[in-house]
Amino acid sequence: MSLKTLTVATSLILSFPIYAETVKLPSYQADLSQTTVSGISSGAFMAAQLGVAYSAEIKGIATIGGGLYYCAGSGETKNMMDYIMTSINTCMKAASDAPPPNPEKALEKAKTLASAHQIDDLANVKAQKVYLFSGTNDKVVNKLVMDKTLEFYQLAGVAKEQIKYITDVPSGHAFVTNNPDDLACETTAPPFISKCGFFQSHQLLQHLYTDLKPAVEAGKTSGTLVSFDQKEFLDSDKTSMADVAYVYVPKTCESTACKVHIAVHGCTQSAIEIGDKFYTRTRFNEMADANNLIILYPQVLRSTENPMNPKGCWDFWGYSSPNPDQPDFFSKEAPQMRAIMKMVKRLGETKVAH
Numbered sequence: 001m002s003l004k005t006l007t008v009a010t011s012l013i014l015s016f017p018i019y020a021e022t023v024k025l026p027s028y029q030a031d032l033s034q035t036t037v038s039g040i041s042s043g044a045f046m047a048a049q050l051g052v053a054y055s056a057e058i059k060g061i062a063t064i065g066g067g068l069y070y071c072a073g074s075g076e077t078k079n080m081m082d083y084i085m086t087s088i089n090t091c092m093k094a095a096s097d098a099p100p101p102n103p104e105k106a107l108e109k110a111k112t113l114a115s116a117h118q119i120d121d122l123a124n125v126k127a128q129k130v131y132l133f134s135g136t137n138d139k140v141v142n143k144l145v146m147d148k149t150l151e152f153y154q155l156a157g158v159a160k161e162q163i164k165y166i167t168d169v170p171s172g173h174a175f176v177t178n179n180p181d182d183l184a185c186e187t188t189a190p191p192f193i194s195k196c197g198f199f200q201s202h203q204l205l206q207h208l209y210t211d212l213k214p215a216v217e218a219g220k221t222s223g224t225l226v227s228f229d230q231k232e233f234l235d236s237d238k239t240s241m242a243d244v245a246y247v248y249v250p251k252t253c254e255s256t257a258c259k260v261h262i263a264v265h266g267c268t269q270s271a272i273e274i275g276d277k278f279y280t281r282t283r284f285n286e287m288a289d290a291n292n293l294i295i296l297y298p299q300v301l302r303s304t305e306n307p308m309n310p311k312g313c314w315d316f317w318g319y320s321s322p323n324p325d326q327p328d329f330f331s332k333e334a335p336q337m338r339a340i341m342k343m344v345k346r347l348g349e350t351k352v353a354h
Contacts, residue, residue, distance in 0.1 A: 026249075027350060036262070037061050039266070048069045053119040061131070069330065104155065125158065140188060177195055205287050226246065250292065264298060268311055
């Protein structure tokens with residue numbers, strides 16, 4: 001092996017996430033009455049779907065550079081290609097050549113599904129806390145999409161004081177931090193984590209829960225990052241979800257009933273793509289440590305065959321549905337949402353002594 005080849009190979013090894021031993025997801029007897037979810041990009045769409053479909057269990061959502069529930073169904077949807085094109089154009093560009101999302105249609109769809117008991121009662125949505133964020137330099141998801149997301153929650157009856165909508169930060173399509181060595185604020189590039197002078201994880205958690213204590217200092221966390229077998233929770237071979245996912249558990253949560261927050265990464269942001277950056281550099285864990293919060297980090301991967309998910313995005317147009325022409329990505333039957341909520345349920349189960 002040449003020195004050049006050895007150098008390249010070493011670089012690849014060092015850049016790949018170093019996983020702890022993978023275990024079965026433990027139970028922690030968590031307090032599931034205060035579960036919340038956040039997401040960026042496709043993860044933001046997933047957060048919106050979880051927040052509506054499982055509104056009886058999800059008490060607050062944060063959407064960063066994403067859009068509203070059932071966005072891909074808000075256009076003319078006769079087959080899978082219609083859902084795909086709507087997700088690309090209406091749910092992202094929303095430009096002059098593409099109609100914006102239709103919050104009225106999305107809400108009517110939600111009412112129909114709730115009546116059929118395919119999602120939870122929409123009265124729960126009205127009680128949720130909602131955090132919305134659109135960076136002024138986000139050229140991936142148009143601000144108009146986020147405006148229509150705000151409108152969806154207003155139509156659903158969410159009170160003004162329960163909504164925080166931020167539109168004045170000059171970030172690109174990225175999760176915002178205050179780490180000095182992250183990308184410049186206006187940047188849209190892997191790993192899609194940019195420094196803009198504050199930690200977005202702290203801001204959104206403070207809105208979703210209120211009266212939280214300040215985060216502990218970086219590197220001062222007391223808890224454990226658990227690498228667990230995500231396959232256990234998958235009941236479909238089309239989820240495009242990874243074998244391994246992560247959960248951060250503060251030391252206090254080993255003996256205290258802690259709350260749960262689900263942090264959903266965006267496209268090309270899984271640990272396979274960017275190592276530990278999403279579950280360490282976003283600084284959810286420091287806030288969790290100070291406030292008795294367990295942070296769940298589900299993972300989705302690229303897939304180039306069946307299902308077709310070439311950018312490793314969460315499903316908000318139907319690729320994981322048994323019949324993509326009649327998708328169920330927006331219902332409680334959606335395989336990715338089922339898997340995530342089964343993980344949450346496990347966290348709430350009585351801890352088993354060993």
